[in-house]
Amino acid sequence: MSLDYVKSTPGFEKFMPKDYRDLIDHGPFGKKVSVSQVGTFKEIMEEHPMCAGCAMTLFIRLSLISLPNPEDTIIVGTAGCGRLAISQAAIPFVYGNYGDTNAVASGLKRGLMTRFPDKHKDVVVMAGDGGLADIGFSMLMHSWFRKEKFTTVMLDNEVYGNTGGQESGMTNIGSVLKMAPLGKKFDKIDMPDLAKTAGCAYVAMVVPNNPKRVEQCIKKAVLIAREVGPTYIQAYTSCNIEYAIPTDKVMEDAKNVENDRYQFKEYISDEAKQYLGEKWGYKEYAKKAIQTTEVAK
Amino acid sequence: MYQKREHLYKRDEPYVLKPGPEGYVPPAAASMGIELPDPGEGLIYGRKTNEDAVMEEIAKQMLTGKNPTLFPGPLVLWNWNDHAKIKAHAVLEIANEIPGVMIIPMPDYRPKYPKIEPEEEINPNHPNLTIWHNKIEVCIFVGLHCHYANLTLKMIRAGTNCLTVAVCAEQGHEDAMLTIRDSDDNKLRRLAQVIRKVRESMGIPAPTRPPYGGGKREIVTPEEWAKIRSQGLSSLTAGTPPKGMPMREGQMPHL
Ligand SMILES: Cc1ncc(C[n+]2csc(CCOP(=O)(O)OP(=O)(O)O)c2C)c(N)n1
Numbered sequence: 001m002s003l004d005y006v007k008s009t010p011g012f013e014k015f016m017p018k019d020y021r022d023l024i025d026h027g028p029f030g031k032k033v034s035v036s037q038v039g040t041f042k043e044i045m046e047e048h049p050m051c052a053g054c055a056m057t058l059f060i061r062l063s064l065i066s067l068p069n070p071e072d073t074i075i076v077g078t079a080g081c082g083r084l085a086i087s088q089a090a091i092p093f094v095y096g097n098y099g100d101t102n103a104v105a106s107g108l109k110r111g112l113m114t115r116f117p118d119k120h121k122d123v124v125v126m127a128g129d130g131g132l133a134d135i136g137f138s139m140l141m142h143s144w145f146r147k148e149k150f151t152t153v154m155l156d157n158e159v160y161g162n163t164g165g166q167e168s169g170m171t172n173i174g175s176v177l178k179m180a181p182l183g184k185k186f187d188k189i190d191m192p193d194l195a196k197t198a199g200c201a202y203v204a205m206v207v208p209n210n211p212k213r214v215e216q217c218i219k220k221a222v223l224i225a226r227e228v229g230p231t232y233i234q235a236y237t238s239c240n241i242e243y244a245i246p247t248d249k250v251m252e253d254a255k256n257v258e259n260d261r262y263q264f265k266e267y268i269s270d271e272a273k274q275y276l277g278e279k280w281g282y283k284e285y286a287k288k289a290i291q292t293t294e295v296a297k
Numbered sequence: 298m299y300q301k302r303e304h305l306y307k308r309d310e311p312y313v314l315k316p317g318p319e320g321y322v323p324p325a326a327a328s329m330g331i332e333l334p335d336p337g338e339g340l341i342y343g344r345k346t347n348e349d350a351v352m353e354e355i356a357k358q359m360l361t362g363k364n365p366t367l368f369p370g371p372l373v374l375w376n377w378n379d380h381a382k383i384k385a386h387a388v389l390e391i392a393n394e395i396p397g398v399m400i401i402p403m404p405d406y407r408p409k410y411p412k413i414e415p416e417e418e419i420n421p422n423h424p425n426l427t428i429w430h431n432k433i434e435v436c437i438f439v440g441l442h443c444h445y446a447n448l449t450l451k452m453i454r455a456g457t458n459c460l461t462v463a464v465c466a467e468q469g470h471e472d473a474m475l476t477i478r479d480s481d482d483n484k485l486r487r488l489a490q491v492i493r494k495v496r497e498s499m500g501i502p503a504p505t506r507p508p509y510g511g512g513k514r515e516i517v518t519p520e521e522w523a524k525i526r527s528q529g530l531s532s533l534t535a536g537t538p539p540k541g542m543p544m545r546e547g548q549m550p551h552l
């Protein structure tokens with residue numbers, strides 16, 4: 001299929017706002033762009049109304065750059081800070097009611113598979129820790145149990161940022177927040193382990209201060225979700241407002257948290273490794289797939 | 298600006314859908330008893346009327362109102378398929394008949410913060426900003442999805458004095474002051490012809506300049522516009538004719 005649908009109709013090119021002409025001429029559609037090329041192409045999200053210095057916006061920006069096919073991707077989001085930025089990116093965005101993201105994404109993905117049987121249309125859920133681990137927990141888990149083929153990205157700021165600082169299931173034990181003055185009484189939910197147990201083919205934990213790694217995780221997760229099964233990325237995206245992190249210390253905090261509870265972890269099922277190796281030319285997995293076969297012999 | 302026009306809501310009198318400002322959160326026209334037009338009809342200020350008469354009223358308003366503007370939406374701005382291409386051209390034919398018309402696109406529906414450029418675009422979430430900034434008193438929306446037309450038309454009626462026209466490919470839009478339905482490329486061309494006829498009958502000369510952008514910026518050169526006008530569809534659709542697209546009366550052959 002040609003990429004004509006990300007171009008304007010003949011005669012209207014000149015009438016398009018400059019921003020759109022730049023997107024058509026210099027955007028990432030139909031090209032392979034990388035975070036290392038930032039500044040050389042027009043990004044699909046350039047402005048946002050989130051708090052200055054918010055690490056979540058950096059992560060969202062990196063994720064959007066990393067999508068393998070932005071012209072064929074739909075993001076599903078919900079209430080929470082992230083949607084403020086995601087919804088104004090130049091790719092389709094669906095707002096699922098708070099908690100409903102993974103049910104909405106399930107239906108959407110199935111519909112797209114029926115409507116476009118010869119084409120991959122990627123669906124990516126991007127929602128907060130409250131949206132996914134609390135109110136959306138059941139929908140999230142069941143989408144995994146059903147092996148729905150889309151990616152879920154948790155923007156984990158360990159708090160309800162958008163509503164002023166309530167604790168979530170992902171808040172750390174003992175954390176005192178504006179609206180959790182007695183401190184959290186329970187442990188942070190181990191979502192990556194739950195994801196693995198529930199049957200996700202790919203699970204990763206990342207922080208935004210390593211852009212290349214974010215890119216690799218997003219690419220793998222989206223590709224694997226096309227044909228193998230559900231994938232999950234959990235990203236530490238600090239809330240500098242609710243955790244009172246000075247804006248110039250946001251990256252330092254991310255580094256500290258990475259060294260503590262957010263060490264990089266990645267799980268890839270054997271089937272997913274084989275798929276990445278054979279279908280998408282990931283050399284490291286192509287080899288491993290062969291080795292596994294040899295051992296099995 | 299936001300004073301409610303209570304007299305519009307008189308009991309036992311049919312609701313008349315007039316230009317605003319009608320006040321913050323105006324009622325949905327449907328809730329005031331206005332129905333969608335049947336095939337062959339349109340709406341004039343909420344009243345079901347023969348489509349030809351609606352087209353004439355659209356022509357009169359666009360030819361006499363202040364700063365007439367076309368707001369093309371995503372369905373005609375993006376090159377989805379051959380039909381979009383042909384419709385886009387027919388929209389330009391409408392523009393070609395209205396002297397001093399502005400073309401301000403609505404390329405998509407995403408919210409835009411911290412700001413939008415009201416001279417460059419109209420955003421469905423803040424259409425009033427574009428209308429206020431460019432002092433638009435009559436406009437045509439074409440190529441928008443229904444749910445965003447819904448939002449935009451109500452916001453314009455709420456906070457501006459702009460007369461809205463919805464040229465709709467589905468069943469028309471009851472929240473626009475003037476609307477026609479089932480608008481395929483054929484009907485768009487017919488509207489262009491009606492505008493030409495009305496213009497000539499009113500003694501208004503044909504446009505001599507290309508349409509402007511918001512703020513009266515020149516966005517295409519007169520030479521480029523002449524090419525769009527004179528070479529017709531064949532200059533725009535490269536190569537073979539679109540499959541399954543019957544030729545319309547008055548349509549240029551695809552060479
Ligand atoms: C059904 C429902 N319940 C409650 C809310 C109110 N609400 C909006 S955002 C939000 C918290 C968001 O927290 P999280 O999902 O962690 O995202 P963050 O803002 O921290 O990124 C809540 C409770 C809502 N919009 N819908």
Ligand code: SF4
Pocket residue numbers: 050051053054055056081157161162238239240241242
């Ligand atoms: S409240 Fe927190 S998470 Fe939300 S935008 Fe501000 S810093 Fe980011």
